[in-house]
Amino acid sequence: MTKTTPPAPRDLLELGGSVWLKSGGETLGGAARIALLAAIRDTGSITAAAKAVGMSYKAAWDAIDTMNNLAGEPLVASATGGRGGGGTKLTASALRIIDTYQAVEREHRKFLRRVGEAIEGFEDDWRLIGRLGLRTSARNQLAGKVTKIRRGAVNDEIELGLPGGQTIVAVVTHESTETLGLTEGSDAFALIKASWVMLMEDAPAKLSARNQLRGTVASVTRGAVNAEVTLSLDDATTVTAIITNQSVDTLGLAPGQKAVAVVKASSVIIGVND
Known part of the structure; x- marks a missing residue:
């Protein structure tokens, strides 16, 4: 007859944590x-x-x-x-x-x-x-609340309200909506790479791009080929775009000038805090 040895008692699981992480x-x-x-x-x-x-x-x-x-x-x-x-x-x-x-x-x-x-x-x-403390390669990280969810045949359209009253729309899969637990009124944030942001003059125009965020140029930092242009949407929210120096000159972008940041809904990533 085989003798069964009872498993050694386990230590009780305890919650723990630290205020920061260190690496090297x-x-x-x-x-x-x-x-x-x-x-x-x-x-x-x-x-x-x-x-x-x-x-x-x-x-x-x-x-x-x-x-x-x-x-x-x-x-x-x-x-x-x-x-x-x-x-x-x-x-x-x-x-x-x-x-x-x-x-x-x-x-x-x-x-x-x-x-x-x-x-x-x-x-x-x-x-x-x-x-x-969020760390991501996306230059633009915009927090807001989900104001509307439109269900489609394949994907969902998520509308995120920003503090200044403007909105950002993203297209995500049904699975992503469920996995992230997105509901109207829930907190979320939008991630947008600066290279995905286009700029245009603040003038009436018909575009296929879903997101057209109006603001004022806060800064223009030129590089050898491209420039980093930061647009203030309101007192708390900015959007940064990477465009060519030639585009800066063509649009006449300078601090204080009104402009519009244009972003396709498919270029917006939605995230939530755990």
Whole structure:
């Protein structure tokens, strides 16, 4: 008769987590962007803050644009004298996010048990911090709410409302709609590569492209062949396009000029936070 040895008792599963991830000594996730916000708060200068956290000036501004987009509201107030001017300040929302993140950082080994009671509004702020830590190669990351879902024979058309009132439409498969749990009123974000964004003058035109986002040119950064053009849709949302220098000249694009960002619905990727 074979004797059966009972399995060794298992340790109880426990929930655990950390505030940031590290790979080769580099901080990943949300820590770098929160550190940038804290440095802006402490120095009152984007230039000084970028230097303090080891970012280039351009990388700092790219991060600020992305954070404003993902937050759905301004986190960094406009600086007097232009993008590099002095007197840069954080909004109340940004200050609260920093406080929330740092509190979780101090309490990270206990927060699963205590943080719900320790921090007022933690659930909403933590979801926002998760969006700020999103890492993707897509230059444009726009947060919003699903305002409409149109079912088709094969694909679904997802309409995402942005904070400033404009909308973005994406075409996804039925399976993607179900997998992402998309419903009207749910939070989601749109990912759009800068090379997929076309620009045109702000004038009446009939186009097959579903998305036509109106805004004001915030910056034009020229390279050897192409230029990076950032369009402000509102106080909190920007869209960046990569177009040729010749196109910049042809359209006469310059800061302050009205323009339209054109994006095909098939070029928009929809995502959600877990």
